[in-house]
Amino acid sequence: MGADPTAIVVGLGLPSDVGTGWLDDLTDGFRDECDLVGAGVAGGDTTRCDLVVISVTALGDLGGRAPVTRSGARPGDVVAVAGRLGHAAAGLALLESGHEGLPGPDGRRRDDPRRDDPRRDGRAEPYGSDERREDGVAGLVGAHRRPRPPYPCGPQAAALGATAMLDVSDGLLQDLGHVARASGVGIALDPGAFTVTPEMERVARLLAADPLDWVLTGGEDHALAATFPAEVRLPPAWTVVGRVTGGEGVQVSGRTVGQGGWDHFRM
Amino acid sequence: MGADPTAIVVGLGLPSDVGTGWLDDLTDGFRDECDLVGAGVAGGDTTRCDLVVISVTALGDLGGRAPVTRSGARPGDVVAVAGRLGHAAAGLALLESGHEGLPGPDGRRRDDPRRDDPRRDGRAEPYGSDERREDGVAGLVGAHRRPRPPYPCGPQAAALGATAMLDVSDGLLQDLGHVARASGVGIALDPGAFTVTPEMERVARLLAADPLDWVLTGGEDHALAATFPAEVRLPPAWTVVGRVTGGEGVQVSGRTVGQGGWDHFRM
Numbered sequence: 001m002g003a004d005p006t007a008i009v010v011g012l013g014l015p016s017d018v019g020t021g022w023l024d025d026l027t028d029g030f031r032d033e034c035d036l037v038g039a040g041v042a043g044g045d046t047t048r049c050d051l052v053v054i055s056v057t058a059l060g061d062l063g064g065r066a067p068v069t070r071s072g073a074r075p076g077d078v079v080a081v082a083g084r085l086g087h088a089a090a091g092l093a094l095l096e097s098g099h100e101g102l103p104g105p106d107g108r109r110r111d112d113p114r115r116d117d118p119r120r121d122g123r124a125e126p127y128g129s130d131e132r133r134e135d136g137v138a139g140l141v142g143a144h145r146r147p148r149p150p151y152p153c154g155p156q157a158a159a160l161g162a163t164a165m166l167d168v169s170d171g172l173l174q175d176l177g178h179v180a181r182a183s184g185v186g187i188a189l190d191p192g193a194f195t196v197t198p199e200m201e202r203v204a205r206l207l208a209a210d211p212l213d214w215v216l217t218g219g220e221d222h223a224l225a226a227t228f229p230a231e232v233r234l235p236p237a238w239t240v241v242g243r244v245t246g247g248e249g250v251q252v253s254g255r256t257v258g259q260g261g262w263d264h265f266r267m
Numbered sequence: 268m269g270a271d272p273t274a275i276v277v278g279l280g281l282p283s284d285v286g287t288g289w290l291d292d293l294t295d296g297f298r299d300e301c302d303l304v305g306a307g308v309a310g311g312d313t314t315r316c317d318l319v320v321i322s323v324t325a326l327g328d329l330g331g332r333a334p335v336t337r338s339g340a341r342p343g344d345v346v347a348v349a350g351r352l353g354h355a356a357a358g359l360a361l362l363e364s365g366h367e368g369l370p371g372p373d374g375r376r377r378d379d380p381r382r383d384d385p386r387r388d389g390r391a392e393p394y395g396s397d398e399r400r401e402d403g404v405a406g407l408v409g410a411h412r413r414p415r416p417p418y419p420c421g422p423q424a425a426a427l428g429a430t431a432m433l434d435v436s437d438g439l440l441q442d443l444g445h446v447a448r449a450s451g452v453g454i455a456l457d458p459g460a461f462t463v464t465p466e467m468e469r470v471a472r473l474l475a476a477d478p479l480d481w482v483l484t485g486g487e488d489h490a491l492a493a494t495f496p497a498e499v500r501l502p503p504a505w506t507v508v509g510r511v512t513g514g515e516g517v518q519v520s521g522r523t524v525g526q527g528g529w530d531h532f533r534m
Contacts, residue, residue: 011278011322055278055322 001067002158002165003060005151007042008034010056013049026054037151065158072163073183073227079242080234081194082157082224083150084143085172086211089218090200091144093207094137137199149222153237157226160234165226171217173257176225176250183227186247188254191216193241216252268334269425269432270327272418274309275301277323280316293321304418332425339430340450340494346509347501349424349491350417351410352439352461353478356485357470358411361404364474404466416489420504424493427501432493438484440524443492443517450494453514455521458483460508483519 010030014023030041042059073079149167157165164183168175172189180187196211204211227244228234250257277297281290297308309326340346416434424432431450435442439456447454463478471478494511495501517524 009324011324013320049318049320051316051318051320053280053316053318053320053322055320057276057278057324059326 001060001062001069002065002155002162003062003067004155005034005037005039005058005060007039007059008056009042009059010044010054012044012046012055013051013053014046015050015052016048018052030056062158068158068162068165068226070164070166070179070182073179073185073187073244074163074229075185075244075246076230077163077227077244078230078232078234078240079176079187079189079225079227079244080238080240081168081172082153082226082237082239083168084148084221085168085194085223086196086200086214086216086218086221087140087143088147088220089144089214090203090211091140091142092218092220093209093214094141094203095144097207099203099206137203140199140203144220147220147222150224150237153224156235156237157224157228160228160232162226162228165224168221168223168225169219171219172223172225173216173250173252174219177257179225179227180248180250183244184248186245186249186251187242188245188251189216189242191252193239195239268327268329268336269332269422269429270329270334271422272301272304272306272325272327274306274326275323276309276326277311277321279311279313279322280318280320281313282317282319283315285319297323329425335425335429335432335493337431337433337446337449338451340446340452340454340511341430341496342452342511342513343497344430344494344511345497345499345501345507346443346454346456346492346494346511347505347507348435348439348461349420349493349504349506350435351415351488352435352490353463353467353481353483353485353488354407354410355414355487356411356481357467357478358407358409359485359487360474360476360481361408361470362411366470366473404470407466407470411487414487414489417491417504420491423502423504424491424495427495427499429493429495432491435488435490435492436486438486439490439492440483440517440519441486444524446492446494447515447517450511451515453512453516453518454509455512455518456483456509458519460506462506 008030027041034040039058154165164179166175166179176187176189179185191212194212194215196215200211200214203209204214226238228238230243234240245251275297294308301307306325421432431446433442433446443454443456446452458479461479461482463482467478467481470476471481493505495505497510501507512518
């Protein structure tokens with residue numbers, strides 16, 4: 001909604017036999033992720049539970065600005081995305097296929113399942129540095145294991161005058177469907193506008209998958225999608241992928257994506 | 268900490284077979300409790316889970332005041348409590364003993380286990396009206412089933428200049444131990460200052476229990492405990508039950524309550 005993150009509170013339900021090492025790793029993860037945005041763990045509560053339960057509430061400060069909701073998109077706006085789309089879904093597909101140890105472009109195998117765990121370095125790296133380290137195919141697995149939401153792009157979009165915004169957690173088509181319904185508009189996407197990396201192409205060939213499926217329906221990258229008035233000059237972090245129209249629903253290349261989802265419309 | 272409640276966010280983990288009636292009752296409960304303080308359910312998230320998991324974050328507005336923490340108690344302050352202490356523990360003891368259907372003072376049995384469920388009336392009653400309805404022994408069971416935290420007393424205490432405050436969720440002795448440690452002080456309690464109702468006396472006789480145990484160690488009433496400078500004139504909702512001293516730890520009638528808890532010091 002465009003707020004600057006300030007704090008999280010964490011509710012933890014833990015079995016009595018959970019290891020303290022595991023718990024240290026978990027709290028390190030909270031700290032590292034909060035450090036990326038200058039937030040902190042402000043409190044929370046703990047209880048005993050048969051399952052591990054982790055409930056996080058994130059708080060932010062709008063600085064007096066109005067929140068950017070899902071309902072403000074207007075015909076004529078452009079639709080833009082920030083952050084990665086489909087990387088996490090490709091990584092998950094790799095993990096589920098058992099191909100995780102795929103040779104990299106350099107021919108070296110990358111067998112260590114923890115290779116992409118940022119905690120191996122002791123500290124998370126600042127936002128934006130992951131592209132260098134999480135290179136190639138292993139980077140897709142890393143994208144699934146540790147999403148890299150484009151945190152700064154939220155307040156940036158609000159400042160630029162975004163008319164609607166949400167994070168992509170259910171998949172872009174589904175989430176833009178929420179915007180279309182809440183705003184009473186249609187959304188037309190240009191599939192050629194999305195970034196499909198060579199690694200995604202490679203993995204898609206290996207798994208006989210369509211990388212565009214990952215981009216349009218993968219939900220774990222936690223990218224941002226927003227609509228902006230057409231005259232707004234967007235910074236490089238944002239990629240225009242479509243436009244807001246009259247009518248309703250989400251269209252890809254002129255074909256409406258229905259309740260059955262994207263599969264029915266594979267091109 | 269003295270904030271005025273503004274909103275809660277609710278994280279729900281639910282099995283797929285949870286009934287919608289049950290869920291309606293749960294959300295009614297959130298609404299009714301929020302209505303007591305003019306707050307609302309501002310959002311949250313849902314997920315599927317093998318267990319029912321309910322995680323609530325309550326937000327409040329300090330209106331620019333400093334939060335009242337656990338660390339501000341100073342020797343010479345008085346210790347006061349607001350809300351009920353020991354009622355819920357007595358009610359739980361009754362439920363666990365199987366004596367729930369105990370005859371009331373009027374000789375009538377109160378066998379309906381839902382008698383004290385505020386939802387039976389369709390709406391919760393405003394804070395403060397429960398003493399009339401939750402009368403007698405059945406009221407103790409009701410106090411366990413639905414705690415009645417003295418919500419208005421938190422901001423009131425802050426405005427009066429409370430030096431430390433917390434809600435009593437682990438039992439008064441344990442929670443005041445937190446204040447003593449955080450503030451680097453001792454706390455001396457006068458057991459004669461606490462309210463033990465005739466119903467608590469009756470139930471205690473029936474169960475061969477000491478009602479003061481419930482008052483000092485029962486945690487589910489969600490009363491408030493605070494320390495105030497001695498010169499503060501406290502309104503009737505607050506009862507002075509002790510004072511802040513030099514030294515450390517919590518004393519009852521001059522005997523220190525140790526790590527082993529209250530049981531070792533029963534009088």
